Each structure stands twice: as C-alpha cells, then as structure tokens.
Amino acid sequence: MNAAQTPIHVQTSSRHRPAWREPMVWLITALPAAVLVAGISTLVIAIRAGGDDALPDAVRRTAQIQVADLDMDARAQALDLAALLRVDGDALDVLPVSGAIDRAAPLRLRLHHPTAAAGDRDVVLMPTAHGWHASHALDGRHDWRLELGPDDAQWRLVGRLPARQRAARLSPALAE
Numbered sequence: 183m184n185a186a187q188t189p190i191h192v193q194t195s196s197r198h199r200p201a202w203r204e205p206m207v208w209l210i211t212a213l214p215a216a217v218l219v220a221g222i223s224t225l226v227i228a229i230r231a232g233g234d235d236a237l238p239d240a241v242r243r244t245a246q247i248q249v250a251d252l253d254m255d256a257r258a259q260a261l262d263l264a265a266l267l268r269v270d271g272d273a274l275d276v277l278p279v280s281g282a283i284d285r286a287a288p289l290r291l292r293l294h295h296p297t298a299a300a301g302d303r304d305v306v307l308m309p310t311a312h313g314w315h316a317s318h319a320l321d322g323r324h325d326w327r328l329e330l331g332p333d334d335a336q337w338r339l340v341g342r343l344p345a346r347q348r349a350a351r352l353s354p355a356l357a358e
Contacts, residue, residue: 258338258339265351327341
C-alpha cells in the first residue's frame with residue numbers, strides 16, 4: 183500500500199463533555215435570558231418614567247382624527263410676528279424680530295419640558311425698553327419646547343430651545 187491508499191483512522195472519544203462545557207448550550211440559554219432581562223428592564227424604566235405626557239394643545243376629535251386649533255398660529259402668521267428668546271443666566275429676554283407686538287402688554291412664555299408635564303413652567307415677561315424680561319432660572323440640561331403669546335391668547339409663537347443653547351427663534355407654527 184502506498185501513502186495514497188493508507189486508510190486514515192480517526193479516533194473518537196467515547197467520553198462526553200458535560201453540558202455546561204458546550205458553547206451551544208450557553209448560546210441557547212444565555213440569549214433568551216438576556217432578552218428577558220432587557221425586556222423587564224425596559225418595562226421598569228417605562229413605568230418609573232411616569233405616564234405619557236401629552237402636549238398641552240387643545241385637541242378636538244373628528245372620527246378617528248385629532249384636530250388641533252390653529253387659529254392663534256394663523257393670526258401670528260397673518261401679523262408676520264417673530265421674536266427671539268435670549269437666556270442669560272437667570273434672565274429671560276424676548277426681543278421682537280418682526281410684526282407689531284403690543285410693547286406695553288406683558289407676554290406669557292410657556293416652557294414645556296420634553297418628557298414630564300410636571301416640569302413645565304409658565305413665566306410672565308414684563309415690557310422693557312427693548313422687549314420683554316423676566317428673572318427665571320432655566321434648566322439648560324435638556325431641550326425646551328417654547329410657546330409665547332399674550333394673556334388673551336390672540337396669537338402664539340412657538341420654538342425650541344436646545345440643551346445648553348442660549349437663544350431660540352420664536353415664529354408661527356404654520357409654514358407658508
């Protein structure tokens with residue numbers, strides 16, 4: 183017999199490894215266990231975060247469609263209103279950019295927390311020589327959704343103040 187015809191004998195072990203030493207067993211048990219732990223963790227985080235805070239806009243239902251009242255936004259757009267919010271330490275200043283906003287009347291700035299309605303703030307800005315001012319410390323670690331308007335709610339300007347930024351543009355919610 184030459185080398186090409188030599189039979190090859192493979193030795194097989196008659197001993198079986200214990201199940202805990204098999205990688206496939208760990209894969210089959212560890213992956214579902216990890217998914218279960220992740221699912222329970224997500225559920226606990228969602229429960230602790232509180233309810234689902236809705237936006238504060240007045241909404242009317244028509245069949246299965248929710249319809250928001252946009253009259254204030256349409257008025258602000260028709261009047262060509264725009265403003266700038268400036269945050270300087272514990273001071274909030276609103277400066278008019280365009281349109282004819284009554285400079286003698288105070289304005290109401292609603293600061294909506296991004297996730298918790300309990301964190302929402304309502305600040306009254308008093309008229310000054312250049313715009314409106316209020317002393318109010320603002321938590322800059324997260325974004326704020328902004329809503330500015332007079333007390334009689336005739337118009338509304340909205341905007342977003344990103345985390346750690348010191349200024350935001352306020353404009354009508356309706357785009358042309």
